[in-house]
Amino acid sequence: MAVSIKDVAARAGVSTATVSHVLNQTRNTKPATRQRVLEAVAELGYSQNLSARNLAVGRSSLLGLILSDIRNPFFPEITSAFQDQALLHHMEALVLNTNYDTQRTLDSVKRLVGLQVPGVAVVTSQVDPSISEMLQERKIAAVYLDLGRVDRYIANITVQYEQGIAEALEHLASLGHRRIGFLGGPAHLPSSDRRKQAFLDTARQLGLEPCGPVTSDFTVKGGYYACSKLLSSFRPTAIFGGNDLTAIGALHCAFDRGLRVPEQLSVVGFDDITFAEYTQPALTTVLIPRQDIGRTAFQALWHMISSGDGEGREYPVATRLIVRQSTAPAPQP
Amino acid sequence: MAVSIKDVAARAGVSTATVSHVLNQTRNTKPATRQRVLEAVAELGYSQNLSARNLAVGRSSLLGLILSDIRNPFFPEITSAFQDQALLHHMEALVLNTNYDTQRTLDSVKRLVGLQVPGVAVVTSQVDPSISEMLQERKIAAVYLDLGRVDRYIANITVQYEQGIAEALEHLASLGHRRIGFLGGPAHLPSSDRRKQAFLDTARQLGLEPCGPVTSDFTVKGGYYACSKLLSSFRPTAIFGGNDLTAIGALHCAFDRGLRVPEQLSVVGFDDITFAEYTQPALTTVLIPRQDIGRTAFQALWHMISSGDGEGREYPVATRLIVRQSTAPAPQP
DNA sequence: TTGAAAGCGCTAACAT
DNA sequence: ATGTTAGCGCTTTCAA
Numbered sequence: 195m196a197v198s199i200k201d202v203a204a205r206a207g208v209s210t211a212t213v214s215h216v217l218n219q220t221r222n223t224k225p226a227t228r229q230r231v232l233e234a235v236a237e238l239g240y241s242q243n244l245s246a247r248n249l250a251v252g253r254s255s256l257l258g259l260i261l262s263d264i265r266n267p268f269f270p271e272i273t274s275a276f277q278d279q280a281l282l283h284h285m286e287a288l289v290l291n292t293n294y295d296t297q298r299t300l301d302s303v304k305r306l307v308g309l310q311v312p313g314v315a316v317v318t319s320q321v322d323p324s325i326s327e328m329l330q331e332r333k334i335a336a337v338y339l340d341l342g343r344v345d346r347y348i349a350n351i352t353v354q355y356e357q358g359i360a361e362a363l364e365h366l367a368s369l370g371h372r373r374i375g376f377l378g379g380p381a382h383l384p385s386s387d388r389r390k391q392a393f394l395d396t397a398r399q400l401g402l403e404p405c406g407p408v409t410s411d412f413t414v415k416g417g418y419y420a421c422s423k424l425l426s427s428f429r430p431t432a433i434f435g436g437n438d439l440t441a442i443g444a445l446h447c448a449f450d451r452g453l454r455v456p457e458q459l460s461v462v463g464f465d466d467i468t469f470a471e472y473t474q475p476a477l478t479t480v481l482i483p484r485q486d487i488g489r490t491a492f493q494a495l496w497h498m499i500s501s502g503d504g505e506g507r508e509y510p511v512a513t514r515l516i517v518r519q520s521t522a523p524a525p526q527p
Numbered sequence: 528m529a530v531s532i533k534d535v536a537a538r539a540g541v542s543t544a545t546v547s548h549v550l551n552q553t554r555n556t557k558p559a560t561r562q563r564v565l566e567a568v569a570e571l572g573y574s575q576n577l578s579a580r581n582l583a584v585g586r587s588s589l590l591g592l593i594l595s596d597i598r599n600p601f602f603p604e605i606t607s608a609f610q611d612q613a614l615l616h617h618m619e620a621l622v623l624n625t626n627y628d629t630q631r632t633l634d635s636v637k638r639l640v641g642l643q644v645p646g647v648a649v650v651t652s653q654v655d656p657s658i659s660e661m662l663q664e665r666k667i668a669a670v671y672l673d674l675g676r677v678d679r680y681i682a683n684i685t686v687q688y689e690q691g692i693a694e695a696l697e698h699l700a701s702l703g704h705r706r707i708g709f710l711g712g713p714a715h716l717p718s719s720d721r722r723k724q725a726f727l728d729t730a731r732q733l734g735l736e737p738c739g740p741v742t743s744d745f746t747v748k749g750g751y752y753a754c755s756k757l758l759s760s761f762r763p764t765a766i767f768g769g770n771d772l773t774a775i776g777a778l779h780c781a782f783d784r785g786l787r788v789p790e791q792l793s794v795v796g797f798d799d800i801t802f803a804e805y806t807q808p809a810l811t812t813v814l815i816p817r818q819d820i821g822r823t824a825f826q827a828l829w830h831m832i833s834s835g836d837g838e839g840r841e842y843p844v845a846t847r848l849i850v851r852q853s854t855a856p857a858p859q860p
Numbered sequence: 861t862t863g864a865a866a867g868c869g870c871t872a873a874c875a876t
Numbered sequence: 877a878t879g880t881t882a883g884c885g886c887t888t889t890c891a892a
Binding site for chain 2 (some may be wrong): 331
């Protein structure tokens, strides 16, 4: 039906092997032959059947990218950078959305295994051990976000929250803030815990009075209620959101209480460049470089795939503080 | 290397044909046999090689989803709904990002052709004719957004902006607004043109004084400058953003000029449920049901793929007005 | 109810 | 420098 390599070979008057080699640049060919093949390809509008190719070479040109929620603005940035890198290496990114559902994550991995992908980036807040096991057993390269483990076929990206949080607190302290609230995330999330710990450690070090942490579930609504609780119990002049959605919730909460940000309440959140456009310009943020994460994830996979042994590495990714419209604390009544 | 269908067959003491049929439920098998096969599959941890399967059946289980910008919050919603539908039908969605680049769109299509996908959803603001031609020639089902054409292997989704815009204007008029600005999009975009036209038509019909349109490029920054220009030339009490990013830009502009929204300036934009969480609660919006678009896109493809003839259809998708914190125009100085 | 075997389109030895 | 050909793992017709 569709035009196949045989048609091209016939048209160009060469063997299929030659066509294959020309297309993949996998051995020398006389310029004239090469030319004829390329012409035939163009004339017939031929495009490689990648299923066949993948079957023959035993691995797919697809790379898996498992995300917990593509609708969370955190992830499209990662996706985009990952895809761009993949494209450069003639690979495709197959993005799978798990909706924070462990079972669905497992299913996704199985589907990727069936697709014979050589590598998978797992960018979810939690990773069930069965997932990394399944991948490692099959020698499929995998890179995780803040998993904290490195092994054969297992690489890890560590976001350096600590440094960004320290910068943010130093900034607030230098403006004169002392009572700073923290809206923490779910206790079971390692990244949530690290952020809280970094906040508390740095706050102590700087001699500040940390308020809270009050726990939220890392959603806008959760941030709203946590902030509400925090403002009722303490009188912070600044609030640090445990993640970006939480900080947005805090903004809404401040708005509803008639507290102007940042004049009467400074809010700091996590963020990245694109997302900043959609929110109020008053939000000072710790930037999590999502593009870097996406790019690094690909590179980690690529490294394991192309280096024979598949030995994984640790990839630190720095955060950065973005200051906007900061003010000193308002005088208290 | 990996466990193949042969291994399963051997383990279960049956032929590969039987294994295949059991797995695909494509013919009756004695329950006992079936049982043995399934056990063997479980024990060996077998998963189908989809490359081989796709090669054999001549079509991939992948569906293409071409987006102009995955980082624009408009698209992840669509992606998510599309993927969910695909999953229900045991298909994968391969999401490709074109960054509004025509050449890259063309490349994406070629890659999808190579992957033997049976269908492609093209959700970009512009579609080069060469793309729909290439797909149609190869009998690959395609669905477009606001392309305005239906044919064999070509379906179309039409977003009913007109109705949503009319509702919005009626709403503003009923509050007492009369001078309403419009921030239009690029002239070459059909959807941009339709929105502007709908605005002007309805405004005339309601006896309002339309201000503008001032043209923007459908970005936040573009909306900011367009709004700035509009406010300098006219004295509108309300502004209608040509798309969601534009409306956000208008909000920022109003903020920077010290105009409170909506007390001193009502801003209406396009939006959808999720996105609304990230923006100010003051923005009344015409909701573009992105989930509906994603779901409908899949269904359109599926219909063409499974109905023998591949005849495309027209799929209208309604918009909806979401009113928030609306106010009457402030008394003018 | 099951099995044998011929492809699907491509790659990569091995030949020439 | 190029051609021949044996698979890759699966589906599916045809036989049994």
